[in-house]
Amino acid sequence: MKVGIVVFPGSNCDRDAFYAVQQTTGREPCFLWHKETELPPGLDCIILPGGFSYGDYLRSGAIARFSPIMGEVVRFAERGGFVIGICNGFQxxxxxxxxxxxxLRNAQQRFVCRHVHIRVDNADTPFTTAYQHGQVLRIPIAHGEGRYYALPDVLADLEANGHIVFRYCAPDGTITDESNPNGSVANIAGIINRRGNVLGLMPHPERACDPILGxxxxxxxxxxxxxxxxxxxV
Amino acid sequence: MPRYRATVTITLRPAILDVQGKTVEQALHALGFTTVEHVRIGKHITFELEAADRSIATEQCNAMSNQLLANPIIEDYRVTIEDVEP
Structure with missing residues:
Protein backbone atom coordinates (compact mmCIF):
# COMPACT_ATOMS: atom_id res chain seq x y z
CA MET A 1 0.00 0.00 0.00
CA LYS A 2 1.49 3.29 -1.08
CA VAL A 3 0.22 6.49 0.53
CA GLY A 4 1.13 9.98 -0.67
CA ILE A 5 0.65 13.03 1.51
CA VAL A 6 0.24 16.36 -0.25
CA VAL A 7 2.17 19.30 1.18
CA PHE A 8 0.63 22.69 0.44
CA PRO A 9 2.15 25.94 1.61
CA GLY A 10 0.57 26.21 5.06
CA SER A 11 -0.07 22.50 5.62
CA ASN A 12 0.82 21.66 9.22
CA CYS A 13 -0.43 18.11 9.76
CA ASP A 14 1.52 16.59 6.87
CA ARG A 15 4.21 15.18 9.16
CA ASP A 16 1.65 13.91 11.66
CA ALA A 17 -0.09 12.08 8.81
CA PHE A 18 3.24 10.66 7.63
CA TYR A 19 4.07 9.42 11.13
CA ALA A 20 0.59 7.97 11.64
CA VAL A 21 0.64 6.02 8.37
CA GLN A 22 4.18 4.79 9.03
CA GLN A 23 3.53 3.73 12.63
CA THR A 24 0.08 2.27 12.08
CA THR A 25 0.60 0.40 8.83
CA GLY A 26 4.34 -0.21 8.73
CA ARG A 27 4.33 1.12 5.16
CA GLU A 28 6.49 4.04 4.15
CA PRO A 29 4.42 6.93 2.81
CA CYS A 30 5.78 9.73 0.63
CA PHE A 31 5.26 13.48 0.47
CA LEU A 32 3.81 15.09 -2.65
CA TRP A 33 4.75 18.74 -3.12
CA HIS A 34 1.79 20.85 -4.25
CA LYS A 35 3.67 22.01 -7.36
CA GLU A 36 3.98 18.48 -8.74
CA THR A 37 1.94 17.81 -11.84
CA GLU A 38 2.58 14.06 -11.87
CA LEU A 39 1.92 11.46 -9.21
CA PRO A 40 4.48 8.77 -8.41
CA PRO A 41 3.58 5.39 -9.92
CA GLY A 42 1.75 2.82 -7.85
CA LEU A 43 0.05 5.24 -5.50
CA ASP A 44 -3.00 3.79 -3.71
CA CYS A 45 -4.12 6.62 -1.48
CA ILE A 46 -3.60 10.37 -1.27
CA ILE A 47 -4.01 12.27 1.98
CA LEU A 48 -4.77 15.99 1.92
CA PRO A 49 -3.60 16.95 5.40
CA GLY A 50 -4.76 19.57 7.87
CA GLY A 51 -3.37 23.06 8.12
CA PHE A 52 -4.02 26.48 6.69
CA SER A 53 -3.14 26.06 3.04
CA TYR A 54 -2.53 29.44 1.40
CA GLY A 55 -3.34 31.09 4.72
CA ASP A 56 -7.03 30.20 4.31
CA TYR A 57 -7.21 33.25 2.04
CA LEU A 58 -10.55 33.91 0.37
CA ARG A 59 -12.09 30.74 1.85
CA SER A 60 -10.46 27.70 3.46
CA GLY A 61 -9.30 25.43 0.65
CA ALA A 62 -10.37 27.81 -2.13
CA ILE A 63 -6.86 28.50 -3.39
CA ALA A 64 -5.36 25.08 -2.64
CA ARG A 65 -8.02 23.57 -4.84
CA PHE A 66 -6.25 25.19 -7.81
CA SER A 67 -2.75 24.06 -6.78
CA PRO A 68 -0.92 22.32 -9.65
CA ILE A 69 -1.18 18.91 -7.99
CA MET A 70 -4.95 19.13 -7.51
CA GLY A 71 -5.65 18.40 -11.17
CA GLU A 72 -3.85 15.08 -10.66
CA VAL A 73 -5.64 14.43 -7.38
CA VAL A 74 -9.01 14.94 -9.09
CA ARG A 75 -8.03 12.60 -11.95
CA PHE A 76 -6.71 10.06 -9.41
CA ALA A 77 -10.06 10.14 -7.60
CA GLU A 78 -11.94 9.82 -10.88
CA ARG A 79 -9.92 6.69 -11.66
CA GLY A 80 -11.06 5.26 -8.32
CA GLY A 81 -7.94 6.11 -6.30
CA PHE A 82 -8.50 6.64 -2.59
CA VAL A 83 -8.37 10.17 -1.21
CA ILE A 84 -8.65 11.24 2.42
CA GLY A 85 -9.06 14.91 3.31
CA ILE A 86 -8.50 15.71 6.95
CA CYS A 87 -9.63 19.09 8.35
CA ASN A 88 -8.22 21.60 5.82
CA GLY A 89 -8.02 18.64 3.44
CA PHE A 90 -11.79 18.14 3.84
CA GLN A 91 -12.31 21.83 3.08
CA LEU A 104 -18.43 27.31 7.36
CA ARG A 105 -17.18 29.17 10.40
CA ASN A 106 -18.02 27.36 13.62
CA ALA A 107 -21.42 28.39 14.95
CA GLN A 108 -19.89 28.90 18.42
CA GLN A 109 -17.83 31.78 16.99
CA ARG A 110 -14.46 30.39 17.99
CA PHE A 111 -11.67 28.05 17.05
CA VAL A 112 -12.15 24.72 18.82
CA CYS A 113 -9.18 22.55 19.72
CA ARG A 114 -10.00 19.54 21.89
CA HIS A 115 -10.84 15.85 21.88
CA VAL A 116 -14.41 15.09 20.84
CA HIS A 117 -16.43 11.92 20.45
CA ILE A 118 -17.51 10.79 17.03
CA ARG A 119 -19.66 7.83 16.10
CA VAL A 120 -18.89 5.54 13.17
CA ASP A 121 -22.14 5.53 11.20
CA ASN A 122 -20.79 3.56 8.27
CA ALA A 123 -18.24 0.82 8.96
CA ASP A 124 -18.54 -0.56 5.43
CA THR A 125 -16.20 1.88 3.70
CA PRO A 126 -12.58 1.02 2.85
CA PHE A 127 -11.61 3.64 5.46
CA THR A 128 -13.68 2.26 8.34
CA THR A 129 -13.80 -1.55 8.24
CA ALA A 130 -11.51 -1.73 11.28
CA TYR A 131 -14.32 -0.13 13.30
CA GLN A 132 -17.69 -1.47 14.39
CA HIS A 133 -20.87 0.18 13.21
CA GLY A 134 -21.89 2.63 15.95
CA GLN A 135 -18.47 2.56 17.62
CA VAL A 136 -17.62 5.76 19.47
CA LEU A 137 -14.15 7.20 18.89
CA ARG A 138 -12.34 9.87 20.86
CA ILE A 139 -10.41 11.99 18.38
CA PRO A 140 -9.13 15.58 18.46
CA ILE A 141 -10.51 18.41 16.38
CA ALA A 142 -8.75 21.74 15.78
CA HIS A 143 -10.59 24.10 13.48
CA GLY A 144 -12.34 27.42 13.18
CA GLU A 145 -14.29 26.53 10.06
CA GLY A 146 -15.74 23.08 10.49
CA ARG A 147 -19.48 23.69 10.36
CA TYR A 148 -20.57 21.28 7.66
CA TYR A 149 -23.37 22.62 5.51
CA ALA A 150 -25.21 21.12 2.56
CA LEU A 151 -28.47 21.97 0.84
CA PRO A 152 -31.43 19.90 2.09
CA ASP A 153 -31.59 17.64 -0.99
CA VAL A 154 -27.85 16.91 -0.76
CA LEU A 155 -28.20 16.18 2.94
CA ALA A 156 -31.12 13.82 2.31
CA ASP A 157 -29.02 12.03 -0.29
CA LEU A 158 -26.07 11.68 2.13
CA GLU A 159 -28.40 10.31 4.82
CA ALA A 160 -30.23 7.91 2.52
CA ASN A 161 -27.06 6.39 1.09
CA GLY A 162 -25.02 6.02 4.25
CA HIS A 163 -22.53 8.62 3.08
CA ILE A 164 -22.35 10.18 6.52
CA VAL A 165 -19.45 8.20 7.94
CA PHE A 166 -18.79 10.04 11.23
CA ARG A 167 -21.05 12.16 13.45
CA TYR A 168 -20.23 14.15 16.57
CA CYS A 169 -21.84 12.44 19.54
CA ALA A 170 -21.95 12.19 23.32
CA PRO A 171 -19.54 9.68 24.95
CA ASP A 172 -22.32 7.06 24.86
CA GLY A 173 -22.89 7.56 21.13
CA THR A 174 -26.05 9.63 21.36
CA ILE A 175 -26.31 12.41 18.79
CA THR A 176 -26.99 15.62 20.72
CA ASP A 177 -26.69 19.36 20.11
CA GLU A 178 -24.33 19.62 23.10
CA SER A 179 -21.89 17.19 21.49
CA ASN A 180 -21.81 19.16 18.23
CA PRO A 181 -18.66 21.31 18.52
CA ASN A 182 -19.22 23.54 15.50
CA GLY A 183 -22.89 23.57 14.52
CA SER A 184 -22.52 21.09 11.65
CA VAL A 185 -25.82 20.08 10.11
CA ALA A 186 -26.92 16.63 11.38
CA ASN A 187 -23.75 16.56 13.57
CA ILE A 188 -21.74 15.61 10.48
CA ALA A 189 -18.02 15.11 11.16
CA GLY A 190 -17.10 13.16 8.03
CA ILE A 191 -18.61 12.05 4.73
CA ILE A 192 -17.75 9.83 1.81
CA ASN A 193 -18.56 10.31 -1.87
CA ARG A 194 -21.04 8.24 -3.83
CA ARG A 195 -18.35 6.00 -5.32
CA GLY A 196 -16.88 5.33 -1.89
CA ASN A 197 -13.28 6.31 -2.60
CA VAL A 198 -13.11 9.88 -1.26
CA LEU A 199 -13.43 10.52 2.48
CA GLY A 200 -13.45 13.93 4.16
CA LEU A 201 -13.50 14.53 7.89
CA MET A 202 -12.83 17.41 10.27
CA PRO A 203 -11.46 15.34 13.20
CA HIS A 204 -7.79 14.36 13.07
CA PRO A 205 -7.34 10.55 13.12
CA GLU A 206 -3.60 11.05 12.53
CA ARG A 207 -3.37 12.82 15.89
CA ALA A 208 -4.93 9.82 17.62
CA CYS A 209 -2.53 7.05 16.59
CA ASP A 210 0.01 7.00 19.39
CA PRO A 211 -0.81 6.20 23.04
CA ILE A 212 1.42 9.06 24.15
CA LEU A 213 -1.08 11.45 22.55
CA GLY A 214 -3.97 10.17 24.65
CA VAL A 234 -1.90 -4.71 -4.01
CA MET B 1 -9.49 47.27 -25.68
CA PRO B 2 -11.54 49.19 -23.13
CA ARG B 3 -10.65 48.85 -19.49
CA TYR B 4 -13.19 48.30 -16.74
CA ARG B 5 -13.16 48.47 -12.97
CA ALA B 6 -15.08 45.59 -11.44
CA THR B 7 -16.45 45.24 -7.94
CA VAL B 8 -17.58 41.86 -6.71
CA THR B 9 -19.54 41.85 -3.47
CA ILE B 10 -19.85 38.46 -1.81
CA THR B 11 -22.20 37.65 1.05
CA LEU B 12 -23.25 34.46 2.78
CA ARG B 13 -26.61 33.30 1.52
CA PRO B 14 -29.46 34.61 3.68
CA ALA B 15 -30.33 31.18 5.11
CA ILE B 16 -26.81 30.70 6.48
CA LEU B 17 -25.88 31.85 9.97
CA ASP B 18 -23.21 34.55 9.71
CA VAL B 19 -21.23 34.17 12.93
CA GLN B 20 -18.98 37.16 12.18
CA GLY B 21 -22.06 39.31 11.69
CA LYS B 22 -23.57 37.97 14.90
CA THR B 23 -20.41 38.73 16.86
CA VAL B 24 -20.20 42.27 15.51
CA GLU B 25 -23.89 42.78 16.25
CA GLN B 26 -23.33 41.78 19.88
CA ALA B 27 -20.39 44.19 20.09
CA LEU B 28 -22.48 47.02 18.64
CA HIS B 29 -25.19 46.30 21.22
CA ALA B 30 -22.55 46.44 23.94
CA LEU B 31 -21.53 49.88 22.66
CA GLY B 32 -25.09 51.09 23.09
CA PHE B 33 -26.29 50.77 19.48
CA THR B 34 -29.09 48.60 20.75
CA THR B 35 -31.40 48.90 17.76
CA VAL B 36 -28.93 47.30 15.34
CA GLU B 37 -29.98 43.97 13.89
CA HIS B 38 -29.32 41.64 10.93
CA VAL B 39 -25.58 42.43 10.68
CA ARG B 40 -24.07 40.52 7.75
CA ILE B 41 -20.41 40.61 6.79
CA GLY B 42 -19.26 40.03 3.25
CA LYS B 43 -16.26 40.48 1.00
CA HIS B 44 -15.61 43.33 -1.35
CA ILE B 45 -13.22 42.51 -4.17
CA THR B 46 -12.16 45.13 -6.72
CA PHE B 47 -9.98 44.78 -9.79
CA GLU B 48 -9.49 46.14 -13.26
CA LEU B 49 -9.75 44.12 -16.45
CA GLU B 50 -9.75 44.54 -20.20
CA ALA B 51 -12.62 43.28 -22.32
CA ALA B 52 -14.11 43.97 -25.74
CA ASP B 53 -17.20 45.50 -24.16
CA ARG B 54 -19.06 45.82 -20.91
CA SER B 55 -21.17 42.69 -21.32
CA ILE B 56 -18.08 40.55 -21.94
CA ALA B 57 -16.45 42.09 -18.87
CA THR B 58 -19.54 41.21 -16.82
CA GLU B 59 -19.59 37.70 -18.21
CA GLN B 60 -15.94 37.22 -17.25
CA CYS B 61 -16.57 38.53 -13.74
CA ASN B 62 -19.49 36.13 -13.34
CA ALA B 63 -17.26 33.25 -14.46
CA MET B 64 -14.53 34.30 -11.99
CA SER B 65 -17.09 34.52 -9.21
CA ASN B 66 -18.53 31.09 -9.93
CA GLN B 67 -15.14 29.41 -10.24
CA LEU B 68 -13.17 31.06 -7.48
CA LEU B 69 -14.27 34.29 -5.86
CA ALA B 70 -17.51 32.93 -4.40
CA ASN B 71 -18.65 29.45 -3.40
CA PRO B 72 -22.15 29.24 -4.89
CA ILE B 73 -23.19 26.61 -2.31
CA ILE B 74 -22.92 29.09 0.53
CA GLU B 75 -22.47 32.54 -0.99
CA ASP B 76 -24.24 35.02 -3.27
CA TYR B 77 -22.32 37.56 -5.30
CA ARG B 78 -23.05 40.77 -7.13
CA VAL B 79 -20.88 42.24 -9.88
CA THR B 80 -20.76 45.91 -10.83
CA ILE B 81 -18.70 47.26 -13.71
CA GLU B 82 -17.53 50.83 -14.31
CA ASP B 83 -15.53 52.30 -17.16
CA VAL B 84 -11.93 53.21 -16.44
CA GLU B 85 -11.15 56.56 -18.09
CA PRO B 86 -8.19 56.15 -20.46
Missing part, protein backbone atom coordinates in the same frame (compact mmCIF):
# COMPACT_ATOMS: atom_id res chain seq x y z
CA UNK A 92 -10.18 21.46 -0.06
CA UNK A 93 -12.18 18.40 -1.18
CA UNK A 94 -15.47 20.30 -0.90
CA UNK A 95 -14.01 23.29 -2.75
CA UNK A 96 -12.77 20.90 -5.46
CA UNK A 97 -16.27 19.38 -5.56
CA UNK A 98 -14.93 15.91 -4.91
CA UNK A 99 -17.29 15.97 -1.93
CA UNK A 100 -20.63 17.80 -1.67
CA UNK A 101 -21.38 20.69 0.67
CA UNK A 102 -19.15 23.28 2.29
CA UNK A 103 -17.51 24.08 5.63
CA UNK A 215 -5.93 8.16 22.11
CA UNK A 216 -5.30 5.55 19.45
CA UNK A 217 -8.84 5.64 18.10
CA UNK A 218 -7.67 7.14 14.82
CA UNK A 219 -5.59 4.10 13.90
CA UNK A 220 -8.63 2.34 12.47
CA UNK A 221 -8.73 4.61 9.43
CA UNK A 222 -5.21 3.61 8.36
CA UNK A 223 -5.63 -0.03 9.44
CA UNK A 224 -8.80 -0.26 7.36
CA UNK A 225 -6.87 0.94 4.32
CA UNK A 226 -4.06 -1.53 4.93
CA UNK A 227 -6.61 -4.31 5.29
CA UNK A 228 -8.32 -3.26 2.06
CA UNK A 229 -5.11 -3.28 0.05
CA UNK A 230 -3.94 -6.55 1.63
CA UNK A 231 -7.19 -8.15 0.46
CA UNK A 232 -7.14 -6.80 -3.06
CA UNK A 233 -3.57 -8.05 -3.33
Missing amino acids: ILTEAQLLPGAL SVDGQGVFKSLLHYFANVG
Whole structure:
Protein backbone atom coordinates (compact mmCIF):
# COMPACT_ATOMS: atom_id res chain seq x y z
CA MET A 1 0.00 0.00 0.00
CA LYS A 2 1.49 3.29 -1.08
CA VAL A 3 0.22 6.49 0.53
CA GLY A 4 1.13 9.98 -0.67
CA ILE A 5 0.65 13.03 1.51
CA VAL A 6 0.24 16.36 -0.25
CA VAL A 7 2.17 19.30 1.18
CA PHE A 8 0.63 22.69 0.44
CA PRO A 9 2.15 25.94 1.61
CA GLY A 10 0.57 26.21 5.06
CA SER A 11 -0.07 22.50 5.62
CA ASN A 12 0.82 21.66 9.22
CA CYS A 13 -0.43 18.11 9.76
CA ASP A 14 1.52 16.59 6.87
CA ARG A 15 4.21 15.18 9.16
CA ASP A 16 1.65 13.91 11.66
CA ALA A 17 -0.09 12.08 8.81
CA PHE A 18 3.24 10.66 7.63
CA TYR A 19 4.07 9.42 11.13
CA ALA A 20 0.59 7.97 11.64
CA VAL A 21 0.64 6.02 8.37
CA GLN A 22 4.18 4.79 9.03
CA GLN A 23 3.53 3.73 12.63
CA THR A 24 0.08 2.27 12.08
CA THR A 25 0.60 0.40 8.83
CA GLY A 26 4.34 -0.21 8.73
CA ARG A 27 4.33 1.12 5.16
CA GLU A 28 6.49 4.04 4.15
CA PRO A 29 4.42 6.93 2.81
CA CYS A 30 5.78 9.73 0.63
CA PHE A 31 5.26 13.48 0.47
CA LEU A 32 3.81 15.09 -2.65
CA TRP A 33 4.75 18.74 -3.12
CA HIS A 34 1.79 20.85 -4.25
CA LYS A 35 3.67 22.01 -7.36
CA GLU A 36 3.98 18.48 -8.74
CA THR A 37 1.94 17.81 -11.84
CA GLU A 38 2.58 14.06 -11.87
CA LEU A 39 1.92 11.46 -9.21
CA PRO A 40 4.48 8.77 -8.41
CA PRO A 41 3.58 5.39 -9.92
CA GLY A 42 1.75 2.82 -7.85
CA LEU A 43 0.05 5.24 -5.50
CA ASP A 44 -3.00 3.79 -3.71
CA CYS A 45 -4.12 6.62 -1.48
CA ILE A 46 -3.60 10.37 -1.27
CA ILE A 47 -4.01 12.27 1.98
CA LEU A 48 -4.77 15.99 1.92
CA PRO A 49 -3.60 16.95 5.40
CA GLY A 50 -4.76 19.57 7.87
CA GLY A 51 -3.37 23.06 8.12
CA PHE A 52 -4.02 26.48 6.69
CA SER A 53 -3.14 26.06 3.04
CA TYR A 54 -2.53 29.44 1.40
CA GLY A 55 -3.34 31.09 4.72
CA ASP A 56 -7.03 30.20 4.31
CA TYR A 57 -7.21 33.25 2.04
CA LEU A 58 -10.55 33.91 0.37
CA ARG A 59 -12.09 30.74 1.85
CA SER A 60 -10.46 27.70 3.46
CA GLY A 61 -9.30 25.43 0.65
CA ALA A 62 -10.37 27.81 -2.13
CA ILE A 63 -6.86 28.50 -3.39
CA ALA A 64 -5.36 25.08 -2.64
CA ARG A 65 -8.02 23.57 -4.84
CA PHE A 66 -6.25 25.19 -7.81
CA SER A 67 -2.75 24.06 -6.78
CA PRO A 68 -0.92 22.32 -9.65
CA ILE A 69 -1.18 18.91 -7.99
CA MET A 70 -4.95 19.13 -7.51
CA GLY A 71 -5.65 18.40 -11.17
CA GLU A 72 -3.85 15.08 -10.66
CA VAL A 73 -5.64 14.43 -7.38
CA VAL A 74 -9.01 14.94 -9.09
CA ARG A 75 -8.03 12.60 -11.95
CA PHE A 76 -6.71 10.06 -9.41
CA ALA A 77 -10.06 10.14 -7.60
CA GLU A 78 -11.94 9.82 -10.88
CA ARG A 79 -9.92 6.69 -11.66
CA GLY A 80 -11.06 5.26 -8.32
CA GLY A 81 -7.94 6.11 -6.30
CA PHE A 82 -8.50 6.64 -2.59
CA VAL A 83 -8.37 10.17 -1.21
CA ILE A 84 -8.65 11.24 2.42
CA GLY A 85 -9.06 14.91 3.31
CA ILE A 86 -8.50 15.71 6.95
CA CYS A 87 -9.63 19.09 8.35
CA ASN A 88 -8.22 21.60 5.82
CA GLY A 89 -8.02 18.64 3.44
CA PHE A 90 -11.79 18.14 3.84
CA GLN A 91 -12.31 21.83 3.08
CA ILE A 92 -10.18 21.46 -0.06
CA LEU A 93 -12.18 18.40 -1.18
CA THR A 94 -15.47 20.30 -0.90
CA GLU A 95 -14.01 23.29 -2.75
CA ALA A 96 -12.77 20.90 -5.46
CA GLN A 97 -16.27 19.38 -5.56
CA LEU A 98 -14.93 15.91 -4.91
CA LEU A 99 -17.29 15.97 -1.93
CA PRO A 100 -20.63 17.80 -1.67
CA GLY A 101 -21.38 20.69 0.67
CA ALA A 102 -19.15 23.28 2.29
CA LEU A 103 -17.51 24.08 5.63
CA LEU A 104 -18.43 27.31 7.36
CA ARG A 105 -17.18 29.17 10.40
CA ASN A 106 -18.02 27.36 13.62
CA ALA A 107 -21.42 28.39 14.95
CA GLN A 108 -19.89 28.90 18.42
CA GLN A 109 -17.83 31.78 16.99
CA ARG A 110 -14.46 30.39 17.99
CA PHE A 111 -11.67 28.05 17.05
CA VAL A 112 -12.15 24.72 18.82
CA CYS A 113 -9.18 22.55 19.72
CA ARG A 114 -10.00 19.54 21.89
CA HIS A 115 -10.84 15.85 21.88
CA VAL A 116 -14.41 15.09 20.84
CA HIS A 117 -16.43 11.92 20.45
CA ILE A 118 -17.51 10.79 17.03
CA ARG A 119 -19.66 7.83 16.10
CA VAL A 120 -18.89 5.54 13.17
CA ASP A 121 -22.14 5.53 11.20
CA ASN A 122 -20.79 3.56 8.27
CA ALA A 123 -18.24 0.82 8.96
CA ASP A 124 -18.54 -0.56 5.43
CA THR A 125 -16.20 1.88 3.70
CA PRO A 126 -12.58 1.02 2.85
CA PHE A 127 -11.61 3.64 5.46
CA THR A 128 -13.68 2.26 8.34
CA THR A 129 -13.80 -1.55 8.24
CA ALA A 130 -11.51 -1.73 11.28
CA TYR A 131 -14.32 -0.13 13.30
CA GLN A 132 -17.69 -1.47 14.39
CA HIS A 133 -20.87 0.18 13.21
CA GLY A 134 -21.89 2.63 15.95
CA GLN A 135 -18.47 2.56 17.62
CA VAL A 136 -17.62 5.76 19.47
CA LEU A 137 -14.15 7.20 18.89
CA ARG A 138 -12.34 9.87 20.86
CA ILE A 139 -10.41 11.99 18.38
CA PRO A 140 -9.13 15.58 18.46
CA ILE A 141 -10.51 18.41 16.38
CA ALA A 142 -8.75 21.74 15.78
CA HIS A 143 -10.59 24.10 13.48
CA GLY A 144 -12.34 27.42 13.18
CA GLU A 145 -14.29 26.53 10.06
CA GLY A 146 -15.74 23.08 10.49
CA ARG A 147 -19.48 23.69 10.36
CA TYR A 148 -20.57 21.28 7.66
CA TYR A 149 -23.37 22.62 5.51
CA ALA A 150 -25.21 21.12 2.56
CA LEU A 151 -28.47 21.97 0.84
CA PRO A 152 -31.43 19.90 2.09
CA ASP A 153 -31.59 17.64 -0.99
CA VAL A 154 -27.85 16.91 -0.76
CA LEU A 155 -28.20 16.18 2.94
CA ALA A 156 -31.12 13.82 2.31
CA ASP A 157 -29.02 12.03 -0.29
CA LEU A 158 -26.07 11.68 2.13
CA GLU A 159 -28.40 10.31 4.82
CA ALA A 160 -30.23 7.91 2.52
CA ASN A 161 -27.06 6.39 1.09
CA GLY A 162 -25.02 6.02 4.25
CA HIS A 163 -22.53 8.62 3.08
CA ILE A 164 -22.35 10.18 6.52
CA VAL A 165 -19.45 8.20 7.94
CA PHE A 166 -18.79 10.04 11.23
CA ARG A 167 -21.05 12.16 13.45
CA TYR A 168 -20.23 14.15 16.57
CA CYS A 169 -21.84 12.44 19.54
CA ALA A 170 -21.95 12.19 23.32
CA PRO A 171 -19.54 9.68 24.95
CA ASP A 172 -22.32 7.06 24.86
CA GLY A 173 -22.89 7.56 21.13
CA THR A 174 -26.05 9.63 21.36
CA ILE A 175 -26.31 12.41 18.79
CA THR A 176 -26.99 15.62 20.72
CA ASP A 177 -26.69 19.36 20.11
CA GLU A 178 -24.33 19.62 23.10
CA SER A 179 -21.89 17.19 21.49
CA ASN A 180 -21.81 19.16 18.23
CA PRO A 181 -18.66 21.31 18.52
CA ASN A 182 -19.22 23.54 15.50
CA GLY A 183 -22.89 23.57 14.52
CA SER A 184 -22.52 21.09 11.65
CA VAL A 185 -25.82 20.08 10.11
CA ALA A 186 -26.92 16.63 11.38
CA ASN A 187 -23.75 16.56 13.57
CA ILE A 188 -21.74 15.61 10.48
CA ALA A 189 -18.02 15.11 11.16
CA GLY A 190 -17.10 13.16 8.03
CA ILE A 191 -18.61 12.05 4.73
CA ILE A 192 -17.75 9.83 1.81
CA ASN A 193 -18.56 10.31 -1.87
CA ARG A 194 -21.04 8.24 -3.83
CA ARG A 195 -18.35 6.00 -5.32
CA GLY A 196 -16.88 5.33 -1.89
CA ASN A 197 -13.28 6.31 -2.60
CA VAL A 198 -13.11 9.88 -1.26
CA LEU A 199 -13.43 10.52 2.48
CA GLY A 200 -13.45 13.93 4.16
CA LEU A 201 -13.50 14.53 7.89
CA MET A 202 -12.83 17.41 10.27
CA PRO A 203 -11.46 15.34 13.20
CA HIS A 204 -7.79 14.36 13.07
CA PRO A 205 -7.34 10.55 13.12
CA GLU A 206 -3.60 11.05 12.53
CA ARG A 207 -3.37 12.82 15.89
CA ALA A 208 -4.93 9.82 17.62
CA CYS A 209 -2.53 7.05 16.59
CA ASP A 210 0.01 7.00 19.39
CA PRO A 211 -0.81 6.20 23.04
CA ILE A 212 1.42 9.06 24.15
CA LEU A 213 -1.08 11.45 22.55
CA GLY A 214 -3.97 10.17 24.65
CA SER A 215 -5.93 8.16 22.11
CA VAL A 216 -5.30 5.55 19.45
CA ASP A 217 -8.84 5.64 18.10
CA GLY A 218 -7.67 7.14 14.82
CA GLN A 219 -5.59 4.10 13.90
CA GLY A 220 -8.63 2.34 12.47
CA VAL A 221 -8.73 4.61 9.43
CA PHE A 222 -5.21 3.61 8.36
CA LYS A 223 -5.63 -0.03 9.44
CA SER A 224 -8.80 -0.26 7.36
CA LEU A 225 -6.87 0.94 4.32
CA LEU A 226 -4.06 -1.53 4.93
CA HIS A 227 -6.61 -4.31 5.29
CA TYR A 228 -8.32 -3.26 2.06
CA PHE A 229 -5.11 -3.28 0.05
CA ALA A 230 -3.94 -6.55 1.63
CA ASN A 231 -7.19 -8.15 0.46
CA VAL A 232 -7.14 -6.80 -3.06
CA GLY A 233 -3.57 -8.05 -3.33
CA VAL A 234 -1.90 -4.71 -4.01
CA MET B 1 -9.49 47.27 -25.68
CA PRO B 2 -11.54 49.19 -23.13
CA ARG B 3 -10.65 48.85 -19.49
CA TYR B 4 -13.19 48.30 -16.74
CA ARG B 5 -13.16 48.47 -12.97
CA ALA B 6 -15.08 45.59 -11.44
CA THR B 7 -16.45 45.24 -7.94
CA VAL B 8 -17.58 41.86 -6.71
CA THR B 9 -19.54 41.85 -3.47
CA ILE B 10 -19.85 38.46 -1.81
CA THR B 11 -22.20 37.65 1.05
CA LEU B 12 -23.25 34.46 2.78
CA ARG B 13 -26.61 33.30 1.52
CA PRO B 14 -29.46 34.61 3.68
CA ALA B 15 -30.33 31.18 5.11
CA ILE B 16 -26.81 30.70 6.48
CA LEU B 17 -25.88 31.85 9.97
CA ASP B 18 -23.21 34.55 9.71
CA VAL B 19 -21.23 34.17 12.93
CA GLN B 20 -18.98 37.16 12.18
CA GLY B 21 -22.06 39.31 11.69
CA LYS B 22 -23.57 37.97 14.90
CA THR B 23 -20.41 38.73 16.86
CA VAL B 24 -20.20 42.27 15.51
CA GLU B 25 -23.89 42.78 16.25
CA GLN B 26 -23.33 41.78 19.88
CA ALA B 27 -20.39 44.19 20.09
CA LEU B 28 -22.48 47.02 18.64
CA HIS B 29 -25.19 46.30 21.22
CA ALA B 30 -22.55 46.44 23.94
CA LEU B 31 -21.53 49.88 22.66
CA GLY B 32 -25.09 51.09 23.09
CA PHE B 33 -26.29 50.77 19.48
CA THR B 34 -29.09 48.60 20.75
CA THR B 35 -31.40 48.90 17.76
CA VAL B 36 -28.93 47.30 15.34
CA GLU B 37 -29.98 43.97 13.89
CA HIS B 38 -29.32 41.64 10.93
CA VAL B 39 -25.58 42.43 10.68
CA ARG B 40 -24.07 40.52 7.75
CA ILE B 41 -20.41 40.61 6.79
CA GLY B 42 -19.26 40.03 3.25
CA LYS B 43 -16.26 40.48 1.00
CA HIS B 44 -15.61 43.33 -1.35
CA ILE B 45 -13.22 42.51 -4.17
CA THR B 46 -12.16 45.13 -6.72
CA PHE B 47 -9.98 44.78 -9.79
CA GLU B 48 -9.49 46.14 -13.26
CA LEU B 49 -9.75 44.12 -16.45
CA GLU B 50 -9.75 44.54 -20.20
CA ALA B 51 -12.62 43.28 -22.32
CA ALA B 52 -14.11 43.97 -25.74
CA ASP B 53 -17.20 45.50 -24.16
CA ARG B 54 -19.06 45.82 -20.91
CA SER B 55 -21.17 42.69 -21.32
CA ILE B 56 -18.08 40.55 -21.94
CA ALA B 57 -16.45 42.09 -18.87
CA THR B 58 -19.54 41.21 -16.82
CA GLU B 59 -19.59 37.70 -18.21
CA GLN B 60 -15.94 37.22 -17.25
CA CYS B 61 -16.57 38.53 -13.74
CA ASN B 62 -19.49 36.13 -13.34
CA ALA B 63 -17.26 33.25 -14.46
CA MET B 64 -14.53 34.30 -11.99
CA SER B 65 -17.09 34.52 -9.21
CA ASN B 66 -18.53 31.09 -9.93
CA GLN B 67 -15.14 29.41 -10.24
CA LEU B 68 -13.17 31.06 -7.48
CA LEU B 69 -14.27 34.29 -5.86
CA ALA B 70 -17.51 32.93 -4.40
CA ASN B 71 -18.65 29.45 -3.40
CA PRO B 72 -22.15 29.24 -4.89
CA ILE B 73 -23.19 26.61 -2.31
CA ILE B 74 -22.92 29.09 0.53
CA GLU B 75 -22.47 32.54 -0.99
CA ASP B 76 -24.24 35.02 -3.27
CA TYR B 77 -22.32 37.56 -5.30
CA ARG B 78 -23.05 40.77 -7.13
CA VAL B 79 -20.88 42.24 -9.88
CA THR B 80 -20.76 45.91 -10.83
CA ILE B 81 -18.70 47.26 -13.71
CA GLU B 82 -17.53 50.83 -14.31
CA ASP B 83 -15.53 52.30 -17.16
CA VAL B 84 -11.93 53.21 -16.44
CA GLU B 85 -11.15 56.56 -18.09
CA PRO B 86 -8.19 56.15 -20.46
